[in-house]
Amino acid sequence: MKLSVVIPIYNEQENLGELYRRLRAVCEGLEDVSWQVIYVNDGSQDDSLEIMGDQSREDPRFCIVDLSRNFGHQAAISAGLAHAGGDAVICMDGDLQDPPEVIPDMLGRWEEGDKIVRAERRSRKEGGIRRLGFEAFHRIFDWISDFPVPAHSGIFGLMDRQALEELNKFTEKNRFFPGLRSWVGFTQGVVYYDRQERAAGMPKQSLRRLLRYALDAIFSFSYKPLRIMTMAGVLISTAGFLLACIFVIKRLIGIEIAQTGFTTLVTLVLFLGGVQLIAIGLLGEYLARIYDEVKQRPLYIIKDMHGVSAGQPERNPEPPSSPNSDHAEDQA
Numbered sequence: 187m188k189l190s191v192v193i194p195i196y197n198e199q200e201n202l203g204e205l206y207r208r209l210r211a212v213c214e215g216l217e218d219v220s221w222q223v224i225y226v227n228d229g230s231q232d233d234s235l236e237i238m239g240d241q242s243r244e245d246p247r248f249c250i251v252d253l254s255r256n257f258g259h260q261a262a263i264s265a266g267l268a269h270a271g272g273d274a275v276i277c278m279d280g281d282l283q284d285p286p287e288v289i290p291d292m293l294g295r296w297e298e299g300d301k302i303v304r305a306e307r308r309s310r311k312e313g314g315i316r317r318l319g320f321e322a323f324h325r326i327f328d329w330i331s332d333f334p335v336p337a338h339s340g341i342f343g344l345m346d347r348q349a350l351e352e353l354n355k356f357t358e359k360n361r362f363f364p365g366l367r368s369w370v371g372f373t374q375g376v377v378y379y380d381r382q383e384r385a386a387g388m389p390k391q392s393l394r395r396l397l398r399y400a401l402d403a404i405f406s407f408s409y410k411p412l413r414i415m416t417m418a419g420v421l422i423s424t425a426g427f428l429l430a431c432i433f434v435i436k437r438l439i440g441i442e443i444a445q446t447g448f449t450t451l452v453t454l455v456l457f458l459g460g461v462q463l464i465a466i467g468l469l470g471e472y473l474a475r476i477y478d479e480v481k482q483r484p485l486y487i488i489k490d491m492h493g494v495s496a497g498q499p500e501r502n503p504e505p506p507s508s509p510n511s512d513h514a515e516d517q518a
Contacts (some may be wrong), residue, residue, distance in 0.1 A: 189213070189221040189293070190272030194262035195238065196228040198280045202237045205280055210245065212286045216293065223248045224494065225280075226266040229256030242492050249493030257486040260361040263341060265486045268354055269494050276344045277363075283381050284342040291377045292344040300375030301349045302367060305342040307381045331407045335365045336376070343367065358406070359478045359485060365407050405471055412472070415465040422461065 191209065195202070213221045225238045227250060241248045251265050263277055274296050278284040284305065292303040341363050345353065349372045356366060368374070404411070 188272040190270035190275045191223045192266030192277045193280045194226045195280045197230050197232045199232045199234045206241050208286045224266045225250045226262040227252045228262035252490040254487040254489040261486045278342045288379045295375040301346040301372035302374040303344040304339045304376045306339050306376050308378045330410045335368045360475050411468045
């Protein structure tokens, strides 16, 4: 069988050495498996590309797809998946929070017949506001999504060739990969793991990018925000109509109507104005995503590729006899 491992990379120079060592150890321990690792360089500004180049020269099973700039995490994943030629394709992050040692467990579930295998977190090491944000997102998304997407599952997982080919047909620009992977269907299994802390360096996904990612997830898989605003409009209109009827009845039967003060008037105006602005903002979020789709710009642009030929991994390419032999020749 052939296995492809897709890893988006953005400024991960501190982690690439350990990632290379652990991935190579795990994959070489797999029996009767021809494997490749596809690094997707998402516009790294540090020495990540040079380090990946050294690794690729040392072991040709480590390939590189170099994007022309930083297109974002989901676009980098899509670029790697489009060039993966394995019978099974595993996607994971490059910060070692997704441990490569889980790969044999996922292959075991795949060999049992699961077309898609999700790696679901039993626990995670993040703390502070990021941890609270992740927990809040999963709770909100679980309630608001129109399509069931399992919680506590990120990009770490395995896809069979058949499922991957269907996913690669998608053309949408604002992507939430865990949701798309679930939407494809097929038989899906799960393996559990403990998500680790970053091996080194700072998180590359800022809070702003994580918020955008959360909004892409919600607006890609739910119409509930629009329905909620519609119901809010109906309730507010009904309350206003009933209040008007009460005032009319009081006037007709001669009951004096108390004069509303400035505070009441301002509160009502601000409340209704706020609801209207929220509704307009929600419409704008959906409209912006429609605009992105209509422009039909490519999801990513590839500047260069190393070791990737027509998306097909080589059959058991021979690693160098000495781990440092090719590297030494390159240095010479």
